[in-house]
Amino acid sequence: xxxxxxxxxxxxxxxxxxxxxxxxxxxxxxxxxxxxxxxxxxxxxxxxxxxxxxxxxxxxxxxxxxxxxxxxxxxxxxxxxxxxxxxxxxxxxxxxxxxxxxxxxxxxxxxxxxxxxxxxxxxxxxxxxxxxxxxxxxxxxxxxxxxxxxxxxxxxxxxxxxxxxxxxxxxxxxxxxxxxxxxxxxxxxxxxxxxxxxxxxxxxxxxxxxxxxxxxxxxxxxxxx
Amino acid sequence: xxxxxxxxxxxxxxxxxxxxxxxxxxxxxxxxxxxxxxxxxxxxxxxxxxxxxxxxxxxxxxxxxxxxxxxxxxxxxxxxxxxxxxxxxxxxxxxxxxxxxxxxxxxxxxxxxxxxxxxxxxxxxxxxxxxxxxxxxxxxxxxxxxxxxxxxxxxxxxxxxxxxxxxxxxxxxxxxxxxxxxxxxxxxxxxxxxxxxxxxxxxxxxxxxxxxxxxxxxxxxxxxxxxxxxxxxxxxxxxxxxxxxxxxxxxxxxxxxxxxxxxxxxxxxxxxxxxxxxxxxxxxxxxxxxxxxxxxxxxxxxxxxxxxxxxxxxxxxxxxxxxxxxxxxxxxxxxxxxxxxxxxxxxxxxxxxxxxxxxxxxxxxxxxxxxxxxxxxxxxxxxxxxxxxxxxxxxxxxxxxxxxxxxxxxxxxxxxxxxxxxxxxxxxxxxxxxxxxxxxxxxxxxxxxxxxxxx
Numbered sequence: 001x002x003x004x005x006x007x008x009x010x011x012x013x014x015x016x017x018x019x020x021x022x023x024x025x026x027x028x029x030x031x032x033x034x035x036x037x038x039x040x041x042x043x044x045x046x047x048x049x050x051x052x053x054x055x056x057x058x059x060x061x062x063x064x065x066x067x068x069x070x071x072x073x074x075x076x077x078x079x080x081x082x083x084x085x086x087x088x089x090x091x092x093x094x095x096x097x098x099x100x101x102x103x104x105x106x107x108x109x110x111x112x113x114x115x116x117x118x119x120x121x122x123x124x125x126x127x128x129x130x131x132x133x134x135x136x137x138x139x140x141x142x143x144x145x146x147x148x149x150x151x152x153x154x155x156x157x158x159x160x161x162x163x164x165x166x167x168x169x170x171x172x173x174x175x176x177x178x179x180x181x182x183x184x185x186x187x188x189x190x191x192x193x194x195x196x197x198x199x200x201x202x203x204x205x206x207x208x209x210x211x212x213x214x215x216x217x218x219x220x221x222x223x224x225x
Numbered sequence: 226x227x228x229x230x231x232x233x234x235x236x237x238x239x240x241x242x243x244x245x246x247x248x249x250x251x252x253x254x255x256x257x258x259x260x261x262x263x264x265x266x267x268x269x270x271x272x273x274x275x276x277x278x279x280x281x282x283x284x285x286x287x288x289x290x291x292x293x294x295x296x297x298x299x300x301x302x303x304x305x306x307x308x309x310x311x312x313x314x315x316x317x318x319x320x321x322x323x324x325x326x327x328x329x330x331x332x333x334x335x336x337x338x339x340x341x342x343x344x345x346x347x348x349x350x351x352x353x354x355x356x357x358x359x360x361x362x363x364x365x366x367x368x369x370x371x372x373x374x375x376x377x378x379x380x381x382x383x384x385x386x387x388x389x390x391x392x393x394x395x396x397x398x399x400x401x402x403x404x405x406x407x408x409x410x411x412x413x414x415x416x417x418x419x420x421x422x423x424x425x426x427x428x429x430x431x432x433x434x435x436x437x438x439x440x441x442x443x444x445x446x447x448x449x450x451x452x453x454x455x456x457x458x459x460x461x462x463x464x465x466x467x468x469x470x471x472x473x474x475x476x477x478x479x480x481x482x483x484x485x486x487x488x489x490x491x492x493x494x495x496x497x498x499x500x501x502x503x504x505x506x507x508x509x510x511x512x513x514x515x516x517x518x519x520x521x522x523x524x525x526x527x528x529x530x531x532x533x534x535x536x537x538x539x540x541x542x543x544x545x546x547x548x549x550x551x552x553x554x555x556x557x558x559x560x561x562x563x564x565x566x567x568x569x570x571x572x573x574x575x576x577x578x579x580x581x582x583x584x585x586x587x588x589x590x591x592x593x594x595x596x597x598x599x600x601x602x603x604x605x606x607x608x609x610x611x612x613x614x615x616x617x618x619x620x621x622x623x624x625x626x627x628x629x630x631x632x633x634x635x636x637x638x639x640x641x642x643x644x645x646x647x648x649x650x651x652x653x654x655x656x657x658x659x660x661x662x663x664x665x666x667x668x669x670x671x672x673x674x675x676x677x678x679x680x
Contacts, residue, residue: 083507084517084561102500154536180536183563184508185501186570188577193540 001046001116002026006036006062007078008055012101016049019105020112033057040066045073047115049108050095052079052086060093067094074115078103087183106217110169117168128163130221131210133202135163144202154179155198158191162211162221171218195219234402238395246388253380260376264369265348269332272350275307276362283354291354292320308337308347310361311354323361335363342367405434409441421449462506469499505634508567512641517561523668524562526597527554530590533566537573541586544577550588556597557668560646565665568642571635572601572661579659580605596648597667602660613652639663 003025007013010031017027028043030036033054040048040062048066050059063075077090077098090098097111128135132145140156142149151159157179161170172191176182180190199211212222283291295309299322310323318327325337328351339345349363408426415423424445425438473495480488511517534550541548558565569588576586580603590599608616616633617640636650639661643650648665 083511084520084563088520100504152535154532180532180566181562182566184567184570185504186567187574188537188540188570190536190540193543194536197539 001112002028002044003112004028004030004036004039004043004045004048004050006030006033006048006054006059007051008032008053009051015105016108019109023109025112031055033059033062037062037065040071040073041069047074047076047112049076049078049112052077052090052098060089060095063090063093063095076108076111076115104217106169106214107171107173110171110174110218113168114165114170114174117165125164128160130163130166133159133163133210135160144207147205149201149204151198151201154194155201158194158198159202162219165220167221167223169214169218169220174218232399232403234406235395235399237402238399241398242391242395245391246384249384249387253384257373257376257380261369261373264372265366268348268364268366268369269350272307272348272362272364273332276350276352276360279309279360279362280352280354283360288358291360295321306365308361308363308365310363312359312361314357314359319358321361323363325361325363327359328361330359334366335361337363339365409434409438416445421452458506465502466499469495469502473499502634505638509634509638509641512564512638512645515645517564518645520561521559522562524558524560524565526556526558526565526599526665526667527552527590529562529566530569530588530599533569533573534588537570541573541577545582546577546580547585548573548588549585552588552590553592556590556592558597558646558665559668560665564642564645568639568663569599569601571639572599572663575635575661576601576603576605576659579603579608592667593664595666596664598662598664600660600662602655602658604658607654607656607659608652610654613654616652617650636661 003020005013005016005020005027007016007029008031013029013031017029020027028039028045030039033056036048036050036054037057039045048062050062052059054062059077063077066073066075074097075095077086077095078101079086079090079098080101087098096115099108099111126136126138128137134143135141135156137160142151142156142159158175161175161178172189173185175191176185195211195213199209202211203209208222210222212220214220279291279294282294291311295311298307299309308323309321310318310325311320312318312327316327323337324339325335328335328349330351330353332348332350335347335349337345337347345365345367347363347365349361351359351361353359412423412425424442427438427442428435473492476488476492476495480492530550530552534548534552538548538550573586573588580586584603584605586601586603588599588601590597592598617636636652640650643663643665646665648663651662651664653660653662
């Protein structure tokens with residue numbers, strides 16, 4: 001993927017560039033907002049990572065201008081302060097996701113992957129199926145190998161997120177945001193407890209574990225071995 | 226002392242005084258003019274009547290009778306001393322003794338020469354008796370002038386007296402205003418000078434000045450509170466950051482000489498702690514600034530509380546404590562869902578952290594009048610009574626809890642969030658146990674459809 005990283009702090013920019021490069025992405029750097037805007041309009045870019053505060057033109061203005069110009073690539077906003085204003089403003093401006101600095105690189109990588117896949121999934125999916133697990137999103141029903149499971153609403157949502165990402169890592173923070181709509185980090189790890197309940201329901205009867213834990217990062221659906 | 230010219234107090238007082246004096250002067254002039262016109266009219270009607278009488282006399286008795294009447298009148302000594310004259314067309318005076326030349330017709334002011342006083346003025350009525358004879362009846366306007374002179378003198382004295390009084394009043398008013406204002410500015414100077422506890426003197430009058438002083442004092446209290454808070458926070462941050470940073474340093478030092486990868490991993494988690502501490506501090510500051518109110522929406526508090534309880538019950542259970550909840554359906558408030566959730570989570574985590582295993586934590590949401598009350602109550606050991614008032618302060622921790630994790634920011638955030646929503650956080654020792662209650666002004670019943678979930 002061709003990814004634009006607009007970040008005025010060179011350390012952070014290089015850190016992101018190196019990390020994403022190792023994952024096989026082609027990363028372009030822009031040190032200020034106008035450069036970033038120029039690259040967005042001139043180049044074919046698959047995904048943009050924009051710092052909220054950039055010299056000359058801030059991240060939100062870039063998103064607004066790009067959207068106004070009909071450029072639809074996914075945008076991830078980086079903000080130094082996790083302020084409510086930043087969160088609301090960023091999404092209203094047309095960004096797809098935002099991440100508060102400082103962040104773990106694994107978190108950024110997971111979000112980049114999620115954003116890259118989001119497009120085709122936006123068509124209304126009503127049925128998800130992976131390795132014998134079938135989810136009917138309309139009837140809110142789940143079954144594994146034909147056996148119906150009773151999941152709590154939040155367990156259902158977690159499984160849905162994992163299935164949608166199809167083997168990609170979903171981080172704890174992403175689950176907190178998407179399932180609970182919490183943009184803060186409770187000390188209690190409610191995600192882990194819910195995952196363990198979900199896991200035990202899914203694996204009932206000694207079936208192989210389908211949810212893989214990526215230590216310190218998050219979870220993913222085990223891919224076909 | 227400031228110059229009078231630059232003093233607003235004196236300016237106001239003297240402006241007031243000037244307006245008053247000008248009003249008085251205008252009034253005087255109007256009275257004088259009206260009076261002058263009235264007196265002149267009276268004189269005019271006197272001479273006109275007299276002239277008419279003589280004309281009648283002339284028409285009934287002829288020239289002889291007229292001459293006689295004039296002689297009789299001039300001889301009598303009436304108080305209003307009238308003068309008469311009948312003139313031939315060539316200007317010669319035929320009868321009477323009016324000492325002036327032949328005048329033109331009509332009502333008028335005539336200058337004549339008085340034997341005793343010299344040049345003088347009179348109001349006169351001049352009519353033609355026949356083509357040959359012209360009658361003048363005049364009255365000396367001396368007394369009118371006298372009256373007018375007296376009035377002017379009296380009025381001037383009164384005016385000067387009033388002005389002196391007004392001036393004195395203005396000086397008094399000006400100095401009074403200045404004194405009241407000066408006491409406020411004097412206190413402000415003292416505060417600028419560093420005496421931050423100094424307050425404006427509030428008098429017993431309950432007037433605008435006292436009100437202003439009281440308002441300023443409230444403002445100063447608030448500012449002082451904020452300053453105190455700031456001072457406290459900066460020293461606490463400095464203090465509370467030293468511990469994790471020192472620990473971090475030790476880890477890294479150990480890593481440099483031994484198992485690097487394990488030390489780095491530990492160091493990262495240490496740094497994450499520090500970062501989350503900062504996030505909490507910043508969040509509290511953001512909430513206290515109150516700017517986020519513009520993102521307020523209607524929040525279904527019943528749904529939020531149920532969802533929280535359901536989400537946290539499993540992990541509470543894992544910690545060998547029990548979470549029970551009872552949530553009244555259909556309660557909504559206007560606010561920020563995320564902040565409310567964070568505040569309630571903090572209360573839950575607080576209860577979980579400070580109770581022994583086997584404790585029961587109860588979360589209840591009920592309507593109390595116009596408020597929604599969410600309370601988290603446990604049956605643990607409670608909090609030493611002396612510590613109750615201060616545990617919502619940032620970094621405040623109960624001494625015996627120094628060993629448990631946390632930075633003492635949880636209740637502080639909950640308190641700030643409650644205040645942001647125009648509610649409050651109340652902490653109470655329940656003997657046994659401890660309860661934290663957030664009271665929030667709730668929306669009228671109809672705004673959210675009743676929804677029931679949970680146990």
